[in-house]
Amino acid sequence: MWWIYAILSAFFASLTAIFAKIGITGVNSNLATAIRSVIILLVAWGIVFARSEYRGIPALSKHNLMYIVISGITTGLSWIFYFKALQAGKVTQVAPVDKLSIALTIVLSVVFLGESLSLKTAMGALLIIIGTVVLIFE
Incomplete structure (x- = not known):
């Protein structure tokens, strides 16, 4: 089943590149990343609340939280640099290099x-x- 999720991830990632390139035209890439992040935040928490998965929060250890936070920081940096690259280059080059x-x-x-x-x-x-x-x- 993992491969279905992986293919869906790849599909949506490809759409992300196309929509991001269109959306950042004439927009500061950091601002675009921040707006995108808010949308992702809303969607992710919407899913968590809709499925009552927020009940798992107390079970998180300090170790879990530390690495999830570090992962969030690295994801944010990845997105910032990705948007900057998309703004400066072609999707056909940036996405594969990414x-x-x-x-x-x-x-x-x-x-x-x-x-x-x-x-x-x-x-x-x-x-x-x-x-x-x-x-x-x-």
């Missing part, structure tokens, strides 16, 4: 999480890196 995060995530998951790395996964990551370099120096 997906270099896939290869970086593979490497970091091996280093920090101790996940195993198969030859197939290593080759896929290497191809993403090569593709990114090709797009950057196009």
Whole structure:
């Protein structure tokens, strides 16, 4: 079932790039990111309340909260730089280069999480890196 969610994530991420590029025309990218963040906040909390998932808040440990906060900070920085890149470049270049995060995530998951790395996964990551370099120096 995970792959269905992953495909939906990729689909909505692709729409995000298109709508963001259209929406940031003539708009400060930091302002656009802030507006986008408020919308995401409202949607996420709407889902949490609609499904009564807020009841899980007391079960969160300090460890959970610390890493969720750090993840939120890194997500925010990613979005800020993504919007700046979209404003300055073409979606056909920015979006694929942004997906270099896939290869970086593979490497970091091996280093920090101790996940195993198969030859197939290593080759896929290497191809993403090569593709990114090709797009950057196009």
